[in-house]
Amino acid sequence: xxxxxxxxxxxxxxxxxxxxxxxxxxxxxxxxxxxxxxxxxxxxxxxxxxxxxxxxxxxxxxxxxxxxxxxxxxxxxxxxxxxxxxxxxxxxxxxxxxxxxxxxxxxxxx
Amino acid sequence: xxxxxxxxxxxxxxxxxxxxxxxxxxxxxxxxxxxxxxxxxxxxxxxxxxxxxxxxxxxxxxxxxxxxxxxxxxxxxxxxxxxxxxxxxxxxxxxxxxxxxxxxxxxxxxxxx
Numbered sequence: 001x002x003x004x005x006x007x008x009x010x011x012x013x014x015x016x017x018x019x020x021x022x023x024x025x026x027x028x029x030x031x032x033x034x035x036x037x038x039x040x041x042x043x044x045x046x047x048x049x050x051x052x053x054x055x056x057x058x059x060x061x062x063x064x065x066x067x068x069x070x071x072x073x074x075x076x077x078x079x080x081x082x083x084x085x086x087x088x089x090x091x092x093x094x095x096x097x098x099x100x101x102x103x104x105x106x107x108x109x110x
Numbered sequence: 111x112x113x114x115x116x117x118x119x120x121x122x123x124x125x126x127x128x129x130x131x132x133x134x135x136x137x138x139x140x141x142x143x144x145x146x147x148x149x150x151x152x153x154x155x156x157x158x159x160x161x162x163x164x165x166x167x168x169x170x171x172x173x174x175x176x177x178x179x180x181x182x183x184x185x186x187x188x189x190x191x192x193x194x195x196x197x198x199x200x201x202x203x204x205x206x207x208x209x210x211x212x213x214x215x216x217x218x219x220x221x222x223x
Binding site: 033035040041042043044045048086088097098099100101102103 | 143145147151152153154155158166168199201210211212213214215216217219
């Protein structure tokens with residue numbers, strides 16, 4: 001069964017802290033996505049990656065294909081980063097549908 | 111910046127009624143998707159749509175569900191006879207090709223009473 005596991009489930013940090021959220025998956029994928037879900041429910045795509053590393057502002061995403069693992073890092077965290085961060089994958093052979101993790105709820109305190 | 115728009119943002123309906131959730135994908139996108147998220151649970155894939163037909167669907171997407179692209183801009187999800195367990199946030203997404211990032215709408219919260 002194709003599974004996407006995220007850790008931790010919940011994370012509380014102080015403003016300024018470096019944050020890491022982890023994602024692991026069970027079989028080969030064609031791409032991995034990191035998404036941000038705001039308290040109102042809307043979803044925003046942060047990264048799509050199939051190898052290596054991507055950086056956008058204070059956000060960095062890495063993926064290790066051999067270990068079937070990805071991490072999302074947030075440097076100098078800020079209260080506005082508080083959201084649910086979701087890892088989702090495209091499994092090889094699918095038409096592009098995504099399998100989602102349960103999400104990591106991040107709360108950054110001032 | 112182009113965006114995927116969904117209407118309505120919240121819909122309340124009686125059990126057994128038909129509902130149509132509407133989405134306007136980004137104009138040059140070719141692949142369209144519906145996902146749902148039951149409160150407190152993870153997002154689940156429902157269906158993907160390409161070249162005016164369903165390309166993939168999940169077990170959730172049974173005969174009660176249908177999708178349509180009626181006029182080249184809208185992409186709709188119809189639930190024929192709603193059940194209480196259909197209450198969820200429904201997200202539409204679109205992308206240009208399979209290898210590109212998906213853009214999500216803000217979601218429609220469906221409440222079946």
